Amino acid sequence: MLKIFKIIAILEGISYLVLFSNMLFIKPNHFDLYKTLLYPIGMSHGVLFVAYIVLAVLLKFKENWDAKKLGIIGVASVIPFGTFYIEKKYLKNA
Template identity: 55%
Template sequence: MLKIFKIIAFLEGVSLLALFFIAMPMKYFMDKPELISPVGMAHGLLFIAYIVLATVLKFELKWSWTKYFLICIASLIPFGTFYVEFKMLKEDTPA
């Protein structure tokens, strides 16, 4: 389950960056809103999957509430899920 969460975390981070730095600038600076809908939908689905998997893993791996909330908040910040994937989940990965 942790491996799936790491993949979703990476994809969610990429979708957030694509939304903020590709789709939104195209909409507002080039008057081309075509990418907002598909990128926004992908990001929304990945965000929901990220939060659901984080909640499942919170109880499965017995994360503290602080760690859980930090992992959830990281999904709202650009590059936050990359930090979670590479730093905060290192101790949960079996050797």
Template identity: 70%
Template sequence: MIKIFKFTAISEGISYLVLFANMLFIKPNNFDLYKTLLFPIGMAHGILFIGYIILAFLVKKSQRWSIKDFLIVQVASLLPFGTFYIEKKYVKNA
């Protein structure tokens, strides 16, 4: 389960950055391409985000996270590069 959480955390972080890149770099230059890419990138990111949250609940007990640590793991999913930090600092035994 921990390996799946690590993979999901990294994938969710990458999808978040790709979504930002689509918005910041592609939208000003090519609006049609932006609209074409927005749905698949957004859908992939949404699924990975939900998976990250659900897996965090499942992994919480095996990693022995305190409430504070668990909240940090949850809030990190909202920040760019946050899931990469969590994957390195909080996920052990993988």
């Protein structure tokens, strides 16, 4: 399950950056393309975010993580590049 969490963490981080890229670079110049891409990108990011949080809570009990580690992993999911940091620091053994 740790290996799946590692993959989800990387995919969630990528989807977060793609969502920001859509907002910052495509929206000002190509509003129609922005509206077309918003739903699929947003939906995939939402699904990956929920999967990330659910797997983090499940792994808290399976791996006996303390509340501090779970909190850091949870906060990292809302910071750009945060999931890459978590993957590198906390999930390197997977």
